[in-house]
Amino acid sequence: MDNALKSELIQYLRQFATEDRWQRINDVIDKRTRYLSVILEDIYQPHNASAVLRSCDCFGIQDVHIIENKNEFDPNKGVTIGADQWITLASYNQPGKNNTEHCYR
Structure with missing residues (x-):
């Protein structure tokens, strides 16, 4: 949009x-702040990633970067409680690429 x-x-x-x-x-x-960003890399347990998203929303952190080299990011909606709707998620998940390096650029 x-x-x-x-x-x-x-x-x-x-x-x-x-x-x-x-x-x-x-x-x-x-x-809300963009002076601090959070990066989540290859989170294995969805409830942990979901809790981080909820905490970012709570503390006013706007940008969260998701790196998916090995594990797919799949937040648990029951844990995020809608927090993922209010923050900006940037995903780095291209197969065969070094997504970590791509995120840092």
């Missing part, structure tokens, strides 16, 4: 939120 469409959608949905709710949403967004 391009930025123009996102902006249009936000403006449309804004009419359904109270002014207090709209202010709260903006306050939360303003407190």
Whole structure:
């Protein structure tokens, strides 16, 4: 979805939120950080990765990088409790490539 469409959608949905709710949403967004990113590499147990995503959301960390050299990333929706919807996930999962090196670039 391009930025123009996102902006249009936000403006449309804004009419359904109270002014207090709209202010709260903006306050939360303003407190998110991109100064720190989390990298998860070849996480074997999905519940552990899911807990990390939930913690990132809780602490306001916006960007999480997922490296899949050996293990596929498959978060457990029961553990993430929707946190993965609010953070930005970047996946590095090209077969036969050094995904770790690709992530670090």
